[in-house]
Amino acid sequence: AIDIRDLRARTGYIALDPGYANTGSCESAITFIDGDRGILRYRGIPIEQFEQAPNFVEVAWLLIFGRLPSAEEYRAFSEQLTASANLDESMKHHFEGFPRSAPPMAILSAMINALSCFHPEYFELDDRAHFQAAAAGLISKIRTIAAYAYRHSVGQPYIYPNPRLPYVPNFLHMLFSQPYAEYVCDPLVRDALNLILILHADHEQNCSTSTVRMVGSSQANLFASCAAGVCALWGPLHGGANVAVIEMLEQIHRGQLSVEDYVRLAKDKNTKMRLMGFGHRIYKNLDPRAKILGRVAEQLLPKLGVKDPLLDIARRLEEIARNDPYFIERKLYPNVDFYSGILLRAIGIPTNMFTVIFAIGRLPGWIAHWWEQAQTEGMRIARPRQLYIGLTPSDYAPHESRV
Numbered sequence: 001a002i003d004i005r006d007l008r009a010r011t012g013y014i015a016l017d018p019g020y021a022n023t024g025s026c027e028s029a030i031t032f033i034d035g036d037r038g039i040l041r042y043r044g045i046p047i048e049q050f051e052q053a054p055n056f057v058e059v060a061w062l063l064i065f066g067r068l069p070s071a072e073e074y075r076a077f078s079e080q081l082t083a084s085a086n087l088d089e090s091m092k093h094h095f096e097g098f099p100r101s102a103p104p105m106a107i108l109s110a111m112i113n114a115l116s117c118f119h120p121e122y123f124e125l126d127d128r129a130h131f132q133a134a135a136a137g138l139i140s141k142i143r144t145i146a147a148y149a150y151r152h153s154v155g156q157p158y159i160y161p162n163p164r165l166p167y168v169p170n171f172l173h174m175l176f177s178q179p180y181a182e183y184v185c186d187p188l189v190r191d192a193l194n195l196i197l198i199l200h201a202d203h204e205q206n207c208s209t210s211t212v213r214m215v216g217s218s219q220a221n222l223f224a225s226c227a228a229g230v231c232a233l234w235g236p237l238h239g240g241a242n243v244a245v246i247e248m249l250e251q252i253h254r255g256q257l258s259v260e261d262y263v264r265l266a267k268d269k270n271t272k273m274r275l276m277g278f279g280h281r282i283y284k285n286l287d288p289r290a291k292i293l294g295r296v297a298e299q300l301l302p303k304l305g306v307k308d309p310l311l312d313i314a315r316r317l318e319e320i321a322r323n324d325p326y327f328i329e330r331k332l333y334p335n336v337d338f339y340s341g342i343l344l345r346a347i348g349i350p351t352n353m354f355t356v357i358f359a360i361g362r363l364p365g366w367i368a369h370w371w372e373q374a375q376t377e378g379m380r381i382a383r384p385r386q387l388y389i390g391l392t393p394s395d396y397a398p399h400e401s402r403v
């Protein structure tokens with residue numbers, strides 16, 4: 001890497017890099033990606049190794065604090081998560097203010113920001129103990145907010161968190177239990193959702209994480225910074241792609257377009273269509289997360305007794321695209337969003353919650369980056385340059401003189 005910090009002072013030039021495709025904004029010790037070889041490691045551990053006994057809470061700790069927790073650290077962190085799962089009762093009124101049709105991502109972002117008002121105690125973040133309490137509070141409460149947003153969208157009463165349940169089963173309980181019938185979590189579903197959350201937990205300087213860092217660089221609080229991250233994640237070119245993929249597969253399933261039609265249209269620049277769940281700024285080889293999710297989908301669906309025609313369509317799309325010169329030349333392969341939606345459907349998650357699940361998974365990564373940045377000696381506010389291409393100087397014309 002070349003350090004160009006004083007390029008302007010030395011040469012009078014600035015570096016122009018739209019989309020920051022080749023600009024490093026920071027140094028980071030959290031996640032390693034080798035996009036050419038399809039490698040992803042969290043704090044040095046290859047993500048494939050989390051598949052055996054997937055535990056999202058453990059991985060959250062790993063990302064945020066730099067190593068796997070000891071048994072005592074894990075117990076204390078889990079207790080903090082349990083203790084902070086409830087929302088302030090008056091936050092419920094905020095949910096009521098949203099229309100039923102409000103996208104859960106909008107509610108999620110607004111409510112995470114609202115936490116800033118309800119928990120000023122979290123802002124004494126100068127020391128590690130306060131930061132850990134804030135991190136645990138946010139990781140725990142995002143799940144409650146997400147579940148309440150869903151219950152609101154379907155007009156059902158909110159279900160309080162159950163302190164006896166671990167992280168993932170507790171979330172599913174709040175989503176799906178009924179006052180007359182408690183949701184019983186199948187261990188296969190528990191493990192699948194833990195794995196999905198883990199595979200989304202960090203991905204270095206992606207759009208939403210860079211947003212969290214950008215907002216945090218102005219010394220905005222952790223909640224405000226992560227609320228901004230939710231907004232960045234929402235877009236269909238980023239986390240929203242998991243919904244767009246299912247919409248694409250459903251369109252094909254309904255017979256509106258064939259697989260071949262879709263691939264043809266995705267290659268045609270006049271259509272502005274893209275093969276959703278394909279392509280990545282960093283991976284020029286198969287995204288290792290897609291590899292795992294595709295394999296897990298093949299194994300899990302039969303075990304759960306789910307037959308989803310969208311899985312066959314996805315496999316067919318992948319096969320055609322991977323043999324097509326357009327996709328080969330541009331090194332476009334399935335990314336994390338290509339198979340995640342099929343798995344989420346299989347475990348009963350409604351489509352409007354897919355990107356919310358991504359956000360819950362990505363939160364530990366956002367927190368880890370926010371903290372890493374805050375701890376960095378000499379951290380500066382993020383403030384890119386631009387190349388002005390507007391009008392040359394002109395005079396203000398009073399209103400009456402304008403035609």
Ligand code: ACO
Nearest residue numbers: 236237238239241266274275276277278279280281330335
């Ligand atoms: N379908 C068809 N063509 C594509 C696709 C696609 N999915 N992705 C990229 N291309 C083409 C572009 O049209 C461009 O072609 P050209 O060179 O002929 O002009 C070339 O490949 C390079 O594409 P860029 O847009 O420059 O690549 P960039 O790195 O900026 O974008 C992105 C990456 C946004 C992921 C892109 O591949 C895309 O839009 N994919 C579909 C949406 C998606 O799945 N997003 C999720 C990404 S993973 C995540 O955020 C969690």
